[in-house]
Amino acid sequence: MQNRQLGRYWPRTPGCRRSLRHYDWRVHSPDLLIIGVATPYAWDVVESARRASRDFACIDNLGGADARLPSLALLDDSVDRSAPFTLGLASAASRRAAAHSVAGLGFRTPVALVDMTATIASTSEVGHGTYVNAGAVVASNTRIACHANINRSSSIGHDNMIGFAASISPGATLAGTVTVGAAASIGTGAVVLPGLTIGAGAFVGAGAVVTKSVPDWHVVVGNPARIIRVLEQDEGTLECPHC
Numbered sequence: 001m002q003n004r005q006l007g008r009y010w011p012r013t014p015g016c017r018r019s020l021r022h023y024d025w026r027v028h029s030p031d032l033l034i035i036g037v038a039t040p041y042a043w044d045v046v047e048s049a050r051r052a053s054r055d056f057a058c059i060d061n062l063g064g065a066d067a068r069l070p071s072l073a074l075l076d077d078s079v080d081r082s083a084p085f086t087l088g089l090a091s092a093a094s095r096r097a098a099a100h101s102v103a104g105l106g107f108r109t110p111v112a113l114v115d116m117t118a119t120i121a122s123t124s125e126v127g128h129g130t131y132v133n134a135g136a137v138v139a140s141n142t143r144i145a146c147h148a149n150i151n152r153s154s155s156i157g158h159d160n161m162i163g164f165a166a167s168i169s170p171g172a173t174l175a176g177t178v179t180v181g182a183a184a185s186i187g188t189g190a191v192v193l194p195g196l197t198i199g200a201g202a203f204v205g206a207g208a209v210v211t212k213s214v215p216d217w218h219v220v221v222g223n224p225a226r227i228i229r230v231l232e233q234d235e236g237t238l239e240c241p242h243c
């Protein structure tokens, strides 16, 4: 009974790849490819694409994607490398790696996807490949760079600068004039006070209240936020491969 009620969402035989093999590019010509769909976050991106009535396809570039994802196709030579794409991943590390990986595979047209329920000030900019999830609010004169992730119900203040592949988790709040470095992560529900800088690759823990700037590659937690460890620095790919 439960299976029948959930039928539309229920997986086919576990591991079955039937829907992948049957995706026919001669029939479909999607206007948006969602690449990197091996985590459940891909479903958020799918919902945003649906709300925007986009004709999208999910591209499984590494294998292991949820077979229930709509219009799911394995990455092979038939996929048009010039088609507009966005990433289906949440974390800064995975978005940064995926942006470079798909650039290497020849994908050259990243586009921003902004959920219809998000609010972006007319004076703010959202870079290519960046995803703005449901309910996020971006205040005036803020610049969000490429391939970043602005997650559900986060609040981005005025005059912020958010770097390449940075990830702002659900419900996080950045006050005005905050700078978030490339590939930095702001945890769920964290608060960053005005004028601070979160360094490249830094990680702000869930629920932290950040009262001082955080150096590159440092992890902070708590209220007030304190450094708990230093990450291994990895400066290799802190710039957008599509700029």
Ligand SMILES: CC(C)(COP(=O)(O)OP(=O)(O)OC[C@H]1O[C@@H](n2cnc3c(N)ncnc32)[C@H](O)[C@@H]1OP(=O)(O)O)[C@@H](O)C(=O)NCCC(=O)NCCS
Binding pocket: 090, 151, 169, 170, 186, 187, 188, 203, 204, 205, 206, 207, 208, 219, 220, 221, 222, 228
């Ligand atoms: C900050 C974070 C990355 C640290 O992870 P970690 O390096 O594996 O740290 P550990 O789990 O080993 O914890 C180290 C210490 O910090 C504490 N700690 C970890 N995260 C904390 C947090 N968010 N707030 C307060 N204390 C925290 C732990 O209790 C532990 O304390 P102890 O040494 O006294 O036991 C992680 O806890 C976190 O907050 N991630 C954010 C998750 C998130 O929001 N994801 C978004 C999903 S969309």
